[in-house]
Amino acid sequence: MRHLRVPSQETERVLQQLKAASALPEGARVQTDPTDSEHRLIPIIGDQTPSIVEHYPVVDIEVQPPTARSYRDHLDALLPSDVVTSIEWPTRHEFVGDLILIKLNDVQRQYSGAIGEALLRQHPRTRAVFEDRGVIGTFRVRDLELLMVREGQEPTTRTQIIENGHYLWTDPATVYYSSRLSHEREGTLVCAEKLRDEVGRPLTVCDPYAGVGPSLLPLISAPNLVDELFAGDLNPAAVEFLRENINHPSVTIECTDARSLKDRPEMCGKFDLLLVNIPHDTLKHLPDLLPLVRSGGIIRGWAIIEHADFEKVQQHLNATFGSDAILDRRRSYSASADLCKFEAYKGE
């Protein structure tokens, strides 16, 4: 491609003049002359070159096509340019293992194949792209629609993720998993280690809403932290993943309703640490779970709380636990509510 070789300090002025004369290609990239760092090379197009060209030498250099910075750059090769420029393309997508999940509106959905293909071109380690049509049911799984799978690969939603150095199998179409809570799980490890140091022995832990087990792996991998761990979930698919992901002699896994555990005398007053992670229902389920914790044990849970109810919930938790609960806003959930975390010792 033809380029003008101009002294660096004149670059801006020449660019303006070329632009005014429509002699500057779309997305023109100015380069430093590789033979002389005091000069720049400016690409030019058109036969009707402006008079300014006469003042500078013209050199012919090979130009590498620009590398795509986003999946949207690949749409140019897949769709007519008037379509590419007229649609507002999705700006966000989520990676889950070797899958990409993306939300589409009705207009974008008409080009779902091209969006899937563009995402596969941009992300070589991605196996398949699915439209995420939202969360459904008590088990909070995703309604997924295949957009595109890489040639020769399986179009399944089963995938392996890595969180805080631990590998877990999951399937967003049949079980709940969110990487957004990984920081909370790091906090659970810190909380458990502190409690272990306080009581001076390995802990009994109960995670009755365990999902595919992301909270458990850090706990059982830490030396001398866990004596016994109960992991449950009501979703049979999550329990199958739990059995596949967690293979440890100190862990008992069951498919059961967390609220029914209190009906088993051997489970009552047994646990040093109880995790309550069912944010939409945590406050409703708490009374059924509390009998599982021994006095002086810790309850660590997450709940969606309306801004207006924050103080009321704080008082309610203090009364429920018989001790001061630490209630923190962790992130915004909606315009009027936050995802909050609480932690409290169970009083006598």
Ligand SMILES: C[S@@+](CC[C@H](N)C(=O)[O-])C[C@H]1O[C@@H](n2cnc3c(N)ncnc32)[C@H](O)[C@@H]1O
């Ligand atoms: C928000 S997810 C948390 C999963 C996991 N702790 C994590 O951090 O990824 C809540 C889990 O509770 C399970 N669940 C829903 N109702 C339940 C119940 N009554 N008893 C036990 N598990 C239940 C769902 O299947 C889901 O896996």
